[in-house]
């Protein structure tokens with residue numbers, strides 16, 4: 001194999017002398033220079049490793065210091081919580097995170113206040129539908145009617161829903177500003193309604209007035225306001241005892 005006759009003028013990367021290379025990739029004029037360069041490269045690599053290690057060490061030390069620090073700057077709090085400084089300021093402005101403004105440029109956050117902020121906000125799974133535990137059998141009730149739905153479905157008045165709800169202890173919950181009634185209970189209570197009240201279910205105005213110590217007008221206002229069912233027999237007015245009781249009977253502790 002014939003050696004190449006090409007001679008390339010190059011500058012030694014180690015000593016800087018000009019030399020004639022046989023290959024483009026030759027970088028040094030001599031083996032000696034190549035060895036020097038190699039050793040220098042290794043030295044630089046080692047130096048870099050040591051430097052990187054030092055940077056890591058300092059960072060870790062800083063983090064450790066931060067760990068023990070009771071008082072934090074906004075930047076430090078951001079670092080700990082892995083948020084931006086802006087994110088921390090947002091928490092402060094919203095009153096979520098307590099901070100102290102010592103001077104115009106100096107805000108201090110107590111580490112304990114970060115814990116307080118976190119503790120106050122446990123992640124709670126919000127039930128999709130409001131649910132309550134049925135006291136009768138301990139099962140969770142998950143199906144509800146709104147008051148409006150009951151009115152439409154069973155053709156009763158708003159006050160009737162509440163009166164019956166009270167009279168029959170229909171489990172209810174408040175969800176997003178609405179009263180929700182246990183579906184199963186409502187189906188029982190309101191479906192049973194078309195059955196005419198029995199003779200014994202009625203009570204005369206005068207008996208109610210005596211029992212609850214009411215004037216005629218007071219009682220009449222209750223009846224009208226709550227839309228209670230009435231029947232007239234001769235000159236006497238009767239109402240359903242269960243309905244008036246639901247309104248006037250003092251609540252009992254369960």
Ligand SMILES: [Zn+2]
Pocket residue numbers: 012013014015016017028029030033
């Ligand atoms: Zn050289």
